[in-house]
Amino acid sequence: QCMERTLQPLGEVVAEIGMHKPLSAYTRAEVLTLIEVVVGKDADVRLRLDGKAEGAPVALAALAARVLEAQGGNAQTPVVISADKNVKYEAVVKVMDLLQRAGVQRVGLSVKNGAS
Secondary structure, three states: OHHHHHHHHHOOEEEOOOOOOOHHHOOHHHHHOOEEEEEOOOOOEEEEEOOEEOOOOOOHHHHHHHHHHHHOOOOOOOEEEEEOOOOOHHHHHHHHHHHHHOOOOOEEEEEOOOOO
């Protein structure tokens, strides 16, 4: 049950961008170690670690350090960026670029299927 509630906000499909398989193909243990970067409507950024949302937004200047810390030295820990459908594409690309430049190796995008 917990896994289904965790997967639901991530969307139905994870587009492959540096990840080896769609989110649905990961094991329960892999999903629970997933780091999600959530870009909100007003472009605020929050982290969701092990399926639990952190309260306060994270400043972009501190985001890469927070993600690397959450990875705990394991560069293979997947990071998924999800965004509200009203967020500008540029805001998501900016977050993705920031993480990749910081050395985060497995960055994916959460995408929802269906009509907008």
